[in-house]
Amino acid sequence: MRMQGAVARRRSLTKTDFLNLEIPFPPIYDQVRIAHLLGKVEGLIAERKQHLQQLDDLLKSVFLEMFGDPVRNDRGGRHLSEFYRDDRGFTGNFQAQ
Numbered sequence: 001m002r003m004q005g006a007v008a009r010r011r012s013l014t015k016t017d018f019l020n021l022e023i024p025f026p027p028i029y030d031q032v033r034i035a036h037l038l039g040k041v042e043g044l045i046a047e048r049k050q051h052l053q054q055l056d057d058l059l060k061s062v063f064l065e066m067f068g069d070p071v072r073n074d075r076g077g078r079h080l081s082e083f084y085r086d087d088r089g090f091t092g093n094f095q096a097q
Helices: 015-019 028-067
Strands: 004-007 010-012
Antiparallel strands (some): 004 010
16 A cells, blocks of 8 residues: 655545555454443443432432521521621621611
C-alpha cells in the first residue's frame, strides 16, 4: 500500500487503498464472549444507577425527617434574623431600617 502526501508530515490514504484495507475480526466465539461481558457490565451500570437513586431518595427522606421541609417550614422554625443581634442593637433583619 502506498501513501501519498501533498503536505509535509501529513499523508492521505487514497480511496482505492482504503477500500482494499482488510479489517480482521476476532473469531465468533470471542465476539459472543465479549458481547456477553459487555451485557453484564451494562447490567451492573444500570444497577449502580438504581442504587445511587435509592441512596439519594434516602438522603432526602432523612433530611426531611430531621429538619422538616424548608420550603413549607412545617416544623414552625424561626428565621435566622430572630436569633441575631449585634452590639448596636442591629438585628438580622436585612431590610432597610
